Amino acid sequence: MQPGAAQQITINAAATAASGTVTLTFTGTSGSLTHTTQLGVTVAVLSGILPTRSRYIRTDSSTEYFSFLNQQWIIFNSLTNRFFVSDPVGNHVFVIDASTQTEIAVIDIPGAFGLDDTPDHKTLYVGTQIGDLYTVDTVAMTVTHRYLATSLGPVGFRAFSAQVLVDGRVALLGGQGGIPNVDGYASFGVWNPADNSMTVYAGSAPVFPPGPSVTVVCGPMGTIAGFSRSADRTKILIGSAFSDATLCEVDPATSKFNYTSVFVYPVKFSLSPDGKYIAAPSFGSPGSVVLLDTQTLAMVAQFTVSGETTTAASIGFSADSSKLFITSNTIVYAYSVTTHQLVGWTSNIDVQPISGG
Numbered sequence: 001m002q003p004g005a006a007q008q009i010t011i012n013a014a015a016t017a018a019s020g021t022v023t024l025t026f027t028g029t030s031g032s033l034t035h036t037t038q039l040g041v042t043v044a045v046l047s048g049i050l051p052t053r054s055r056y057i058r059t060d061s062s063t064e065y066f067s068f069l070n071q072q073w074i075i076f077n078s079l080t081n082r083f084f085v086s087d088p089v090g091n092h093v094f095v096i097d098a099s100t101q102t103e104i105a106v107i108d109i110p111g112a113f114g115l116d117d118t119p120d121h122k123t124l125y126v127g128t129q130i131g132d133l134y135t136v137d138t139v140a141m142t143v144t145h146r147y148l149a150t151s152l153g154p155v156g157f158r159a160f161s162a163q164v165l166v167d168g169r170v171a172l173l174g175g176q177g178g179i180p181n182v183d184g185y186a187s188f189g190v191w192n193p194a195d196n197s198m199t200v201y202a203g204s205a206p207v208f209p210p211g212p213s214v215t216v217v218c219g220p221m222g223t224i225a226g227f228s229r230s231a232d233r234t235k236i237l238i239g240s241a242f243s244d245a246t247l248c249e250v251d252p253a254t255s256k257f258n259y260t261s262v263f264v265y266p267v268k269f270s271l272s273p274d275g276k277y278i279a280a281p282s283f284g285s286p287g288s289v290v291l292l293d294t295q296t297l298a299m300v301a302q303f304t305v306s307g308e309t310t311t312a313a314s315i316g317f318s319a320d321s322s323k324l325f326i327t328s329n330t331i332v333y334a335y336s337v338t339t340h341q342l343v344g345w346t347s348n349i350d351v352q353p354i355s356g357g
Helices: none
Strands: 020-030 033-043 074-077 082-087 092-097 104-110 112-117 123-128 132-138 143-146 162-164 170-176 185-192 196-202 214-218 224-229 236-240 249-252 257-260 279-282 290-294 299-304 313-319 322-326 332-335 342-347
Touching: 074 112, 082 112, 092 112, 123 162, 123 224, 162 224, 162 290, 170 224, 196 257, 214 332, 279 313, 290 322
Parallel strands: 112 162, 196 214
Antiparallel strands: 020 033, 074 082, 082 092, 092 104, 112 123, 123 132, 132 143, 162 170, 170 185, 185 196, 224 236, 236 249, 249 257, 279 290, 290 299, 313 322, 322 332, 332 342
């Protein structure tokens, strides 16, 4: 090279290169003079990621979803290859075919809210803002039964959301506070459809109306925001709506529980399909997510991500549990669960709400 001249070089990564950060060292020699400089290079594995495009499907839903605490708006039913989506304000459950990407049915259910299907995927349980519980045939896409809130258990129970357990019992989220998107829920019940028995659980927050027998669990847990079940359907997971930041796992077979109030802000959380991890926004490190062990609730990892990590966060795992997806208003980011490196991104569907928020 001539003094003062520039030289362009190209650095390529092999197709088999693993994700990671490396440091390159450049050495220049002229006679007895030697100089070095370094350059940090980040390698992200993008092979196998196909181009994507956004597709809008009109449902005429009248729900502004941001104004409710609900982790269970939508479920993918693997038996029928269909998505079931609740619309509590419009009193519907929409059915979207995954193959044709079209709406194929609208099921009328007043106040349809949190939903889940059975282990055989043949029946959908739908909790409602009214408190009644419905079952839907996922193949015929018709309502098969309506359980009045007053008939659930020996004294009645308002079921806003449902999670189906491995033994056929159904975990029901109830005890809604004064303002659904602020106060959260005070209790959940484990209901047996076979004999109509019910065990009601609650944290430290008062239950309204007070029940004759309530099992207190989860230590400092206030009212409930996050509500889900383990991948094997044996445990119930709840997350606090308040600053106690409690994430709790309850075994309905024994009523034993385990909780943490240190790592995450569990208004929303996601469980990996392989049953190993829980992902949630970090409680003490803004801009980060935390992975917890589902068996012990111990922290496995904490790493910085792009995207939303407040209570508005939307976090989900890929079907093979290898990637964690984080959304922002305009981008969906994908991170490796093992290396915590960014492995891809795509444009997010940005639909503005009617009244703001």
